[in-house]
Amino acid sequence: MASVALSEAEKVYIMHGVQEDLRVDGRGCEDYRCVEVETDVVSNTSGSARVKLGHTDILVGVKAEMGMPKLEKPNEGYLEFFVDCSANATPEFEGRGGDDLGTEIANTLYRIFNNKSSVDLKTLCISAREHCWVLYVDVLLLECDGNLFDAISIAVKAALFNTRIPRVRVLEDEEGSKDIELSDDPYDCIRLSVENVPCIVTLCKIGYRHVVDATLQEEACSLASLLVSVTSKGVVTCLRKVGKGSLDPESIFEMMEVRPWFCGWCGDLAGTPAASCPLGYTVGILPIHILDFKPGAWRTVGLSQGSADLTRRVGGWRLWTGR
Amino acid sequence: MAGLELLSDQGYRVDGRRAGELRKIQARMGVFAQADGSAYIEQGNTKALAVVYGPHEIRGSRARALPDRALVNCQYSSATFSTGERKRRPHGDRKSCEMGLQLRQTFEAAILTQLHPRSQIDIYVQVLQADGGTYAACVNAATLAVLDAGIPMRDFVCACSAGFVDGTALADLSHVEEAAGGPQLALALLPASGQIALLEMDARLHEDHLEQVLEAAAQAAQDVHILLDRVVRQHIWPSPDYPLLQSGPWGCFSPNIPRVSWHRQGWYAPHFMLRTPQLQ
Numbered sequence: 001m002a003s004v005a006l007s008e009a010e011k012v013y014i015m016h017g018v019q020e021d022l023r024v025d026g027r028g029c030e031d032y033r034c035v036e037v038e039t040d041v042v043s044n045t046s047g048s049a050r051v052k053l054g055h056t057d058i059l060v061g062v063k064a065e066m067g068m069p070k071l072e073k074p075n076e077g078y079l080e081f082f083v084d085c086s087a088n089a090t091p092e093f094e095g096r097g098g099d100d101l102g103t104e105i106a107n108t109l110y111r112i113f114n115n116k117s118s119v120d121l122k123t124l125c126i127s128a129r130e131h132c133w134v135l136y137v138d139v140l141l142l143e144c145d146g147n148l149f150d151a152i153s154i155a156v157k158a159a160l161f162n163t164r165i166p167r168v169r170v171l172e173d174e175e176g177s178k179d180i181e182l183s184d185d186p187y188d189c190i191r192l193s194v195e196n197v198p199c200i201v202t203l204c205k206i207g208y209r210h211v212v213d214a215t216l217q218e219e220a221c222s223l224a225s226l227l228v229s230v231t232s233k234g235v236v237t238c239l240r241k242v243g244k245g246s247l248d249p250e251s252i253f254e255m256m257e258v259r260p261w262f263c264g265w266c267g268d269l270a271g272t273p274a275a276s277c278p279l280g281y282t283v284g285i286l287p288i289h290i291l292d293f294k295p296g297a298w299r300t301v302g303l304s305q306g307s308a309d310l311t312r313r314v315g316g317w318r319l320w321t322g323r
Numbered sequence: 324m325a326g327l328e329l330l331s332d333q334g335y336r337v338d339g340r341r342a343g344e345l346r347k348i349q350a351r352m353g354v355f356a357q358a359d360g361s362a363y364i365e366q367g368n369t370k371a372l373a374v375v376y377g378p379h380e381i382r383g384s385r386a387r388a389l390p391d392r393a394l395v396n397c398q399y400s401s402a403t404f405s406t407g408e409r410k411r412r413p414h415g416d417r418k419s420c421e422m423g424l425q426l427r428q429t430f431e432a433a434i435l436t437q438l439h440p441r442s443q444i445d446i447y448v449q450v451l452q453a454d455g456g457t458y459a460a461c462v463n464a465a466t467l468a469v470l471d472a473g474i475p476m477r478d479f480v481c482a483c484s485a486g487f488v489d490g491t492a493l494a495d496l497s498h499v500e501e502a503a504g505g506p507q508l509a510l511a512l513l514p515a516s517g518q519i520a521l522l523e524m525d526a527r528l529h530e531d532h533l534e535q536v537l538e539a540a541a542q543a544a545q546d547v548h549i550l551l552d553r554v555v556r557q558h559i560w561p562s563p564d565y566p567l568l569q570s571g572p573w574g575c576f577s578p579n580i581p582r583v584s585w586h587r588q589g590w591y592a593p594h595f596m597l598r599t600p601q602l603q
Contacts, residue, residue, distance in 0.1 A: 007564070042452050043368065055356055061404030085414045087398050087447040088358065088374040092380060094398055095415070136402040140413075142372070142449075143355050184373045200489070 004216045011221045015207045023211065023218070032213045036167060037154065037163040043255040046135075047163030051155040054215065055145030058152050060137060060159040064166075066180070067134040070124065077124025077132035081138065082108040089144040091304070098141075105152060107201075112153070112229040117196045119160065127170050131180065135163065146215040149227055153200040164189040198229040203255045205247060210255050226255050269309045291301070326344070329488045329500055337499050338367075338455075345483070345543055346456075350463070350493075351603045352471040354570050359555045364464040366531045367497060368454035373464035375472040377444035392436035394443045397426040399461060401450035403424055422458060425521060429462055429511045435475045444474060455498035456508050462521075463547060470555055478597025482511040483546040485540035487532055492539035510540040514548035519581040 014024060021028050031056035042048040045061040052058075070078060085098030093101075102193075113119065124133040137159065139152055169189050171179045204214040204222035211218060214225075223245025229238035241247055271319040328337055340346070346367030357359040371487040382390045388394065399422035401416035413419075413529045430446060446469065450459040451576035462482035471477060485508045486500055493500065501507055506528040528536065 007522075031421070042370075042402075042404060044407060044452055048404070057355070061402065063404055063409045065409065082403060084400075084403065086400055086413070087445070087450055088355070088361075088372065088449055090357075091376050091445050091447075094445070136403070138410055140402050140449075141449075143357055145357065238442075 003257075004220055006217060006220045009316070011218070013220045014218060017213060018206045018209050019052075020132060021209075025215070027213075029209055029211045029240065033215075035154065039156050039158050046162070046165060047159050049155050049158035049162055051151050053145075053147060053151040053154070053213070055153045056147060057143035058138040058148075058155040059142055060152075060155040061140070062159045062163045063136045063138070064133050064163065065136065066131055068127070069129060069132040073121070073124050074129040075227065076121035077115055077134060078121060079115075079119065079135045079137055081137050081156075083108045083109070083141065084145075085141045085144075086268055088142050097177075102141075103219075105148065107253060108149065108227070108238070108240065109137075109152070109156065111240075112198050117235070118198060118237065119194070119196075120304065121193060124165070126180065127169055127178065130178070131170070133165055135160075144216070146217075146219050147202055147213045149200040149202050153198070157194055157197045157199060160192050161194045164194075165194055166190075196231050196233070196235075198231045198235075200227055200229045201240075202227050205243075205245070205251065205255075209253070224314055226252060228256065266307065326549060327499070327503070329503055329505075330491060330493070334491075336493065337456075341385075342491045342576055343494050343539055343542065345546055346497070348463075350467055350551065352467050352554065352555045355546050358468075358472075360468045360470070360474070362464050362467030362471055364460055364467065366456055366460045366463070366495070368452060369456055369458065369460045370450070370452040371460040371464045372449045372451060373468035374447045374449075375445065375465070375468040375474070377472070378439040378474065379445075381443045382443070388441045391440050392501065393434070393439035393441075395431050395434060395436065395446065396443055396448045397423045397425075397430065397448070397465075399423045399426060399448050399450075401453060401457070403441040405450050405453045413522060422461070425458065425523070426465060428463060429480055429521045429589050430465065430469070431529045432465075432482045432518075433476045433478060433513060434469065435477060437476060444469075453498065455501045455525065458523075459483050459495070459511075459547075463513050463551060467554065468476075475585060478515045479551055480511055480514040480542040480546055481514055482509065482521075483540050483543035484509050485543065486535050487528060487536050490532075492532075494539045494543035506536070508536050508540055510537070510544055512541060512544040514549075563600055 017023055018029060023029070025033075031197060038050045040048060041050045041059065042061050046064040047062040048060060049111055050057070050059045057126075064140060069076060082100040085093045085102045087094040087098070089098075101187055124135070136155055139156065141148065152280040167183045167190055169181045169183070171181055175180065201209045201212065202214070202225055204219060204225040206214075206218060206222045209227075211222075214222060219225075222243065224243035224247045227238070227240040227249065228236060230236050303312070327337070330342065334341060336342070338346075348364065348366050350362060350364040352362045354363045354372070355374060358374045358376060361373065363370070363372050377425045378393050381394065385534065399419045401410065401419065403413055426446065426448065434444065446465050448465055450457050450461065459482040462480055464474075466480045483494060484496045486496045487506050488500075496507060506524060506526040508524040509521070510519065512519055564570060
């Protein structure tokens with residue numbers, strides 16, 4: 001994992017601050033940094049997204065290709081994940097240096113999508129046992145400033161939302177051989193429903209408290225973290241403890257308390273008018289809007305420079321962790 | 324691609340350009356805060372990102388340190404979704420290794436390595452979208468990134484590709500033109516002196532035509548130099564002649580386009596056009 005060397009004094013400073021609910025950049029323990037999401041950035045792909053969470057920069061491209069369905073699930077397509085930790089993030093990732101981290105993240109993604117409800121795989125089937133769509137989700141890590149899993153899960157969700165799979169028809173010949181025909185209209189495509197795609201929330205334990213969205217320096221101070229993958233309906237699809245320290249059972253339940261009211265918000269948001277948030281999930285605090293459904297149209301508005309800008313651009317969508 | 328006319332009778336190419344015309348180039352420096360130097364360039368549909376770390380101490384074995392100059396280390400990586408067909412491995416395959424070596428050769432000729440003995444300069448290039456001319460885009464992006472990092476160089480390194488179709492030399496080939504199988508020349512130039520840092524050609528070309536193709540590539544590289552020069556000046560020193568770049572509303576990846584008023588658009592008009600939102 002990309003890490004930064006901190007002196008003891010800096011670690012103590014961060015830990016004392018966290019005890020007082022005050023982090024180095026002025027956030028509270030349960031505040032996220034500003035998130036910027038942009039879709040349709042790479043035109044060669046079926047769908048793509050770029051997410052900037054502070055200085056963490058992730059680019060995801062989804063390519064849809066035709067393949068054979070798996071033997072145990074003949075009526076479904078499937079997703080394949082690949083994570084490339086590029087040397088742009090840190091020189092340690094040059095050559096094969098980033099492979100370990102990449103495999104770990106890819107395995108986590110497989111686990112969180114390994115259930116029936118996340119993505120409706122039946123829509124990816126063309127003809128049972130013969131053809132199906134395989135979605136290759138490729139994650140490219142450009143810059144790393146902590147909290148990789150959260151950013152990657154947002155980016156994957158946005159990229160899947162942006163994915164446009166061409167509609168195909170299977171034509172049967174007299175001899176029984178099948179032909180696959182692509183529709184002529186380039187805008188005639190299937191979109192995936194990403195309402196149930198989970199997002200990951202990483203809770204790092206620093207001292208006796210836990211923080212959400214840790215930067216690289218804060219990750220260096222924390223001994224253990226809990227990764228919770230949760231959908232907007234509050235369904236947990238994966239739970240994992242990472243790190244070399246150990247966690248108290250009570251603290252795990254305490255950390256999970258943070259989760260329910262993130263999901264409670266989504267319920268609130270769903271009722272309000274401007275909130276047709278197709279992502280269906282607000283990551284932490286800041287909602288992410290994808291403003292239009294037309295292919296290749298608007299990108300999302302960047303929530304870049306802090307709250308004032310945010311209010312102007314997104315029209316007042318700024319929620320803080322109200323308790 | 325049988326039947327695809329690369330150069331029409333009126334002299335237009337597949338995408339509507341003339342024979343010696345470059346694709347639209349947009350570039351931006353300083354895209355990443357954590358790296359020492361970074362740059363992003365778009366040449367038509369080819370998008371490349373370059374990041375520079377250094378000069379810093381040699382990582383790994385100290386035995387590789389050179390006593391009188393710096394070690395330049397390059398890695399070329401292209402994203403798995405960058406090409407039409409999905410690539411299996413972003414880097415580590417033969418083509419990427421070869422490109423890395425070529426980049427290294429190019430930059431060792433340009434960077435003043437004697438100023439930093441026993442140290443290492445890392446240049447990492449990432450291709451996000453490949454539509455022909457990837458080597459040229461990488462070299463141009465890496466030049467800007469090295470300048471952003473403040474590493475002294477003899478001169479800019481500007482690169483461009485060239486081909487030959489129907490008796491005419493074409494500059495800045497797109498993927499369609501490269502895939503057609505004609506001769507392709509990649510040239511990296513130090514523009515002030517006209518010195519060639521790297522020259523590479525694939526496929527057969529009669530020697531009578533070589534000079535024509537070489538000249539087309541050199542002229543295109545000089546044109547690229549004018550654009551890169553402008554980008555660097557705007558980044559470092561905004562002035563009325565080179566107005567301050569304003570951030571666009573469409574996210575950070577789209578490079579900042581200078582908001583030049585229409586009467587200043589003179590010679591640079593074909594390359595720096597005001598960008599309209601991409602609504603389709």
